[in-house]
Amino acid sequence: SSLDEILFGEPTQPAMGRRKPYPKALSSLLRQLVYPSLAATRYLRRRRHAESDTLAVLTYHGVLPASYEAHDSFFDDAMIQADAFRRQLRFLKSNYSVITPEDCQQWLQGELRLPGGAVLLTCDDGLLNNVTAMVPLLQEEGLKCLFFLTGDSASDHPGIPWYFQLYFFLMLAPAGVSRMDFEASAIVLSLRSRAEREATWWRLMRELSKHDSKLRRVFLERLRVAAGLSENWEAAYRQDSGLRERYVPLSASDLSHLLKSDMTIGGHTLSHPVLARTTSELAWKEILEGRQALQQAVGKPIWAFAYPFGDAGSVTDREFDFAREAGYECAFLNFGGCVSDTSRHRRFALPRLHVSANMQISELEALVSGFDWSLRCWFGA
Known part of the structure; x- marks a missing residue:
C-alpha cells in the first residue's frame, strides 16, 4: 500500500530473523500514538x-x-x-476471519482458499491452564485453537518442566559466583543480582539442552540442594490451584478433554530443549518421540509441530528436515510475520x-496486519 511505501521503502530482513525489542522511546511512541492512530483510521484492518x-x-x-498472583514479569509476561x-x-x-487448525491444514495442502483477514490461534507448552482457563473462553466465543x-x-x-525447575532453583540459590562441575566441564553460576540470575538461566537453558533428560535431572538435583529446597518441594506447586495451573503440564486425561472440546493437538518435542544446541541424535529423538508419545496417547495422527522457543537462534535447517x-x-x-502465499x-x-501479556488491541492489530513485522524489518530490529 502507499502508506507502507512511504514509511518503509524497501524493507530488509532483521539480522537472523530475530524479533528484537524496539528501543524504549520508540516502543512507547508506537504503543501510545502510532498504533492507536492507525487502528482508529482502520488502516491496519484494510x-x-x-x-x-x-x-x-x-x-x-x-x-x-x-487464583494465581502474577509477580515475575520475566516469566509471567509470556501469559495473558x-x-x-x-x-x-x-x-x-468481529474484525477478522478466525479459521480452524483443520482449515489451515487444508490450505497448506492446497485444498482450500482462505478468506480475507484469516487468523489462526495457537498455544505453546501445554500447561494445565490451557484446559482450566483458556478452553472455556475459546468455547464461549465458538473458536478453535x-x-x-x-x-x-x-x-x-x-x-514440572525442567526449565521452570531451573529458574526456580536459580532464583533461590545463594547470591554470589560459584562453580559446579558437570559432565567434565565447570558451569559458572553468576547470581549476584536478579539480572544475573535471569541471564544465567538462559545460558544454562542452552547448555543443558545439549544433554538428555536424565543428565538434566542430575544437574537439577544438585542445584536443588544448593538452593536449600527439600526433596518434596514440588508438592507446594501441586497443592496450590493457582501454582498448579500455572506451572504443571497437562496430563494424558487432559488431552482427552482438549479433543472433546474440539481443539487440535500438535507436537512440541519430548521435553522442550533448545533444539539447535542438541546433538543430531538428541534432536531427532526429541522431535520424533514427542510425536509418537502424543499419537499413542490420543490415538490419532499429530500433524503439526512448533519448535520450542522458535526464534532463529534455536532452530536450524537440521530441525526443519x-x-x-x-x-x-x-x-x-x-x-x-504472516504466512504468505509464498x-x-x-x-x-x-x-x-x-502475543505478549500487556499487548493492547491496537498492538495486536498491528501484529495481525503485518505492519509491526514490516516496521521491524525496516528498522532491522
Missing part, C-alpha cells in the same frame, strides 16, 4: 484484508489462572490475563506472531 490468501498465526502461552484474552478473541472474531504440547503430557503425572522426516505435515517458528510452501518454517 491493510490485512487487502492481502489475499495469507494467514496471521498468533502464538499464545496460556491464560493466567484466576483472562479478561484480556476474552477481549482479543472478541475483537478478532491448535495446542502444541510436549511428550510429557502423554503421561498420567507429568512433572527432522520435522519433515518425523512425519509432521508442517512446523511453526515464533517470528517472521512462505506457506516452506511448510517446515512457517512464521508466527507472538
Whole structure:
C-alpha cells in the first residue's frame, strides 16, 4: 500500500530473523500514538484484508489462572490475563476471519482458499491452564485453537518442566559466583543480582539442552540442594490451584478433554530443549518421540509441530528436515510475520506472531496486519 511505501521503502530482513525489542522511546511512541492512530483510521484492518490468501498465526502461552498472583514479569509476561484474552478473541472474531487448525491444514495442502483477514490461534507448552482457563473462553466465543504440547503430557503425572525447575532453583540459590562441575566441564553460576540470575538461566537453558533428560535431572538435583529446597518441594506447586495451573503440564486425561472440546493437538518435542544446541541424535529423538508419545496417547495422527522457543537462534535447517522426516505435515517458528502465499510452501518454517501479556488491541492489530513485522524489518530490529 502507499502508506507502507512511504514509511518503509524497501524493507530488509532483521539480522537472523530475530524479533528484537524496539528501543524504549520508540516502543512507547508506537504503543501510545502510532498504533492507536492507525487502528482508529482502520488502516491496519484494510491493510490485512487487502492481502489475499495469507494467514496471521498468533502464538499464545496460556491464560493466567484466576487464583494465581502474577509477580515475575520475566516469566509471567509470556501469559495473558483472562479478561484480556476474552477481549482479543472478541475483537478478532468481529474484525477478522478466525479459521480452524483443520482449515489451515487444508490450505497448506492446497485444498482450500482462505478468506480475507484469516487468523489462526495457537498455544505453546501445554500447561494445565490451557484446559482450566483458556478452553472455556475459546468455547464461549465458538473458536478453535491448535495446542502444541510436549511428550510429557502423554503421561498420567507429568512433572514440572525442567526449565521452570531451573529458574526456580536459580532464583533461590545463594547470591554470589560459584562453580559446579558437570559432565567434565565447570558451569559458572553468576547470581549476584536478579539480572544475573535471569541471564544465567538462559545460558544454562542452552547448555543443558545439549544433554538428555536424565543428565538434566542430575544437574537439577544438585542445584536443588544448593538452593536449600527439600526433596518434596514440588508438592507446594501441586497443592496450590493457582501454582498448579500455572506451572504443571497437562496430563494424558487432559488431552482427552482438549479433543472433546474440539481443539487440535500438535507436537512440541519430548521435553522442550533448545533444539539447535542438541546433538543430531538428541534432536531427532526429541522431535520424533514427542510425536509418537502424543499419537499413542490420543490415538490419532499429530500433524503439526512448533519448535520450542522458535526464534532463529534455536532452530536450524537440521530441525526443519527432522520435522519433515518425523512425519509432521508442517512446523511453526515464533517470528517472521504472516504466512504468505509464498512462505506457506516452506511448510517446515512457517512464521508466527507472538502475543505478549500487556499487548493492547491496537498492538495486536498491528501484529495481525503485518505492519509491526514490516516496521521491524525496516528498522532491522
